[in-house]
Amino acid sequence: MTRSVQDPAPQKKRPQFSATVVLAFCMNVVVALAKTAAALLTGSASMVAESAHSWADTGNQIFLLIAERKSARPRDAAHPMGYGREAYVWSMFAAFGLFTAGAAVSIMHGVQQLLTPEPAGDFTLAYVVLAAAFVLEGTSFLQALRQARGDAREQGRAVLDQVLNSSDTTTRAVFAEDGAALAGLVLAFAGILARQLTGSPVPDAVGSILVGVLLGIIAVVLIQKNRRFLVGQAVTAELRKSVARQLMAGTDIARITYLHLEFVGPRKLYLVAAVDLAGNRPESEVAQSLRAIERGLENHPGIEEAVLTLATADEPSLPF
Known part of the structure; x- marks a missing residue:
């Protein structure tokens, strides 16, 4: 009935996406621990931003798991329309977490590094951690991309259009967060490399600020999308x-x-x-x-x- 340009009907494969969120959660924990250790040892502002980003993503995966579990409950007398909107509530929490724990921390630390620079060293460790994180984050992103491509193919629409306009908030959140994670890693690498080559802490601090700005943009988009579905998103x-x-x-x-x-x-x-x-x-x-x-x-x-x-x-x- 509802398979159309706006959204595909739920498929039996949908519950498997929780496994994707669990995988992303486990990878984020490992990556966050590695980034935190590297940030402490290197003193890099970009690594601090990336560790904050990963810890924010880790918390967000928990919110997304809760969103999927609660929204899947069958309707009852207390909720005659079901619990589907729970997904948007908990995804909203995840987006706010990304904004506060990820974007705000990264920007504040970058500004602090500009005002009172700290010495940095052991750049090799930072590069190794960033490379390992890129592989792990890339694996999670590819799985989310396959999910989005499958849905988009069924509808004959572009992948980005499917991700942005689908009512499936979990797919959108995981895709956006994993994509932002890869982009953040590239920014962090550029900032650390520029600091090593120039000896100036400014590029590293700017890298931290740019990571924060990126996370802030992603968070605002996710918040806006969830808000629209909560207050009543019009169908196409x-x-x-x-x-x-x-x-x-x-x-x-x-x-x-x-x-x-x-x-x-x-x-x-x-x-x-x-x-x-x-x-x-x-x-x-x-x-x-x-x-x-x-x-x-x-x-x-x-x-x-x-x-x-x-x-x-x-x-x-x-x-x-």
Whole structure:
């Protein structure tokens, strides 16, 4: 029903993404420990920024695991629309953590290094740690990229478009954080190399600030995306047309006069429609037909709840 340009319907492979988050978490712990040790031994501002970045990512993976677990709970009397929006709440926490523990710390340390430079040494250790981190972070990013490419291929859309506009906040967060991690490593390497070649602490400090700015931008984008889905993200016109056409093609609905679609979680929609059934039937038979159509819609993995009402004769049909 809801497979369209906006979002693919959930697939059976989706629970495996938690394994990707677990893998990213384990790698981040190892990388964070290595970066912290290197930062203490080298005194590099860029390494301090990178260690803060990795610790922020480590905490964020925990939030994302919580987001997936809580949002997957089935709906109950207390939450008739399910718990899908939990994913956006916990992903919002992760984005704020990236902003405060990653961006703010990196920028402040870079400014401090500019004002009161500290001696640095053992650059070889810093390069070894950065290289190992690049391999580990790259492995995690490639797995997230494969996930995003698969979803984008199903929809016939660009990977970046899929990542930015999908209702799947976990995919977006992991992809963005791993991409930012690789870019941060490149900035840190450039800053440390420039410091070694020039002997000036300024490039290293600037590298730390740039890493912080990068993390801040990523965090703001993630916060904004989660905010939109929390307050009610509008579906695309393509998705509305796709749902309406499939609704009319798969049932005895003659026309649709009203259609409301709202995301209530990652790849989960709440559907309300006013329809006109084909033929003239007794009231009791019409009610049974509507209930049967609703149950059929709710069996689809992309529909959390469907509510159908009868359209009046004077209501115009929606143009689909």
